[in-house]
Amino acid sequence: MTTDEDEDRSYTAACVRTALKRYRRTRRNKNVALGVMALIAAAVPWLLKFEGSSILVWYVGILVVLVHGQTEQRLRTMQIRLASMHDLLHRIAGDTHCRTVRSSSGQGNLRLVSSGGRG
Numbered sequence: 001m002t003t004d005e006d007e008d009r010s011y012t013a014a015c016v017r018t019a020l021k022r023y024r025r026t027r028r029n030k031n032v033a034l035g036v037m038a039l040i041a042a043a044v045p046w047l048l049k050f051e052g053s054s055i056l057v058w059y060v061g062i063l064v065v066l067v068h069g070q071t072e073q074r075l076r077t078m079q080i081r082l083a084s085m086h087d088l089l090h091r092i093a094g095d096t097h098c099r100t101v102r103s104s105s106g107q108g109n110l111r112l113v114s115s116g117g118r119g
Contacts, residue, residue: 023080027073034069038062 041062045055 030069030073034066038066 042059044050045058050058
């Protein structure tokens with residue numbers, strides 16, 4: 001390995017550590033906010049004097065929102081794991097020209113970029 005490759009690898013490792021810290025912090029904040037909102041939403045039927053089946057509909061709506069949040073979190077975790085496996089496989093194969101980058105659409109999706117060579 002050359003010095004440039006070592007510097008690139010250490011820079012990439014630092015970027016990954018920083019991104020992981022930010023991801024964990026954001027994930028924790030979202031979980032806290034979702035929990036607080038669920039507790040507040042659970043008190044709404046008593047404050048607004050809901051009756052009968054409207055209480056059940058309200059709680060089913062809260063459950064749907066919570067399940068959606070957990071599913072989104074699991075999918076994002078899988079996406080991150082798949083991207084890291086993809087990078088590891090290319091590193092094992094010796095293909096330094098392929099890497100995954102954030103999509104320019106702002107949706108947080110990853111896409112493969114090839115700058116020549118194999119890939």
